[in-house]
Amino acid sequence: MYPLKFQPIYIKKVWGGRNLTSFKDNLPEGNIGESWEISYNGDLIxxxxxxSYKGMGLDELIMLLGKDLIGNKISQENFPLLIKFLDAQSKLSIQVHPDDEYAYKNGYDSGKTEIWVVLEAKENANMILGVSGNEPENFYNAIKNGNLEQYLKPIQVKKGDVYFIPSGLIHSMEGVLVAEIQQNSDTTYRVYDYNRGRELHIKNAIDVIDFSLSTKKVTGLCVNKEEYERIYYCYNQYFALEKYKIKESYTEISDTDRFYTYICIDGKGEILYRKGIEKINKGDTIFIPATLGEYTLQGPFELLKTYVPDIEKLEKEILSHVKC
Incomplete structure (x- = not known):
């Protein structure tokens, strides 16, 4: 076992741009909106x-290595996470994602809850996170009449901001490059798309919008040590998100129940493990197999860490950092 890197899957979008060149040196031509970093979703694997496993698909690797790769508590049939970079240089559609129950009833494997970490932001960068008012009929009429803006809640955002996007929350963004960690689903219901000619899904969207939902910037719990800084941003049944700022080095042990992934968002460094060294550069996403064993993150660099948590175990870990 060794730390794995995967080839990014680039996807052109009408709202995309070229800002991923600050994270990737092999970006194809055109307006690239998404880079799927780790994916086992439909044909996008x-x-x-x-x-030694270079060129092998994640599906093949799971069949070959099974729980040694992904862990004892992770389903081999339903890979849980989808990790992306998004470059929304023009307006993302006004959209919403279903929860698990609605997704299952409509033939999908899961709903979609996600979290966004802003990596770059223009001066006028903004996100829409929720709606004003709680009357579905008024919202539906506003869509038909073309005056939806009065019901939207735009907020200004900047580099470093983190926002949790639960299923049912109307959302959009503009002028940002983000890291997105989410359930393994690409199910999106567009409410409005600025007359760009793409399909809308208004009935489905109205079905799943939770008009009571809103969200705010996630600040997390910061743990400062001499060699590193660690921020616990978010955890739920689907994923946990942390950020490491490695000043010198930090040693961990993999978890036989689950895999970890790290996204390098600044700087460069190495992962030292029993059988070797893997270099890490800004823009790299690293998969830590469940049975890798002890490894050392050697910086200086900043990493986002995400995984499917054991909530009880994670809560005990977080509480151990809280002093009364």
Whole structure:
């Protein structure tokens, strides 16, 4: 076992741009809106980019290595996470995602809850996170009449901001490059798309919008040590998100119940493990197999860490950092 890198899957979008060149050196031509970093979703399956498994698909790797790769508590049939970079240089559609129950009833494997970390932001960057008012009929009429803006809640955002996007929350963004961690689903219901000619899904959207939902910037719990800084941003049944700022080095042990992933968002460094060294550069996403064992993150760099948590275990860990 060794730390795995995967080939990014680039997707053109009408709202995309070229800002991913600050994270990727092999960006294809055109307006690239998404880079799928780790994916086992339909036909979009990541392929290993390094080491002895280079060229093998994530699906093949799971069949070959099973729980040694993904962990004892992770389903081999339903990979849980989808990790992306999004470059929304023009307006993302006004959209919403279903919860698990609605998704299952409509033939999908899961709903979609996600979290956004702003990596770059223009001066006028903004997000829409929720709606004003709680009357579905008024909202539906506003869609038909073309005056939806009065019901939307735009907020200004900047680099470093983190926002949790639960299923049922109307949302959009503009002028940002973000890291997105989410349930393994690409189910999106567009409410409005600025007359760009793409399909809308108004009935489905109205079905799943939770008009009571709103969200705010996630600040998290920060743990400062001499060699590193660690921020616990978010955890739920689907994923946990943390940020590491490695000043020198930090040693961890993999978890036989689950895999970890790290996204390098600034700087460069290395992962030192029993059988070797893997270099990490800004823009790399690293998959830590469940049975890797002890490894050391050697910076300086900043990493986002995400995984499917054991909530009880994680809460005990977080509480151990809280002093009365």
């Amino acid at each position: 990541s392929k290993v980019a390094n080491g």
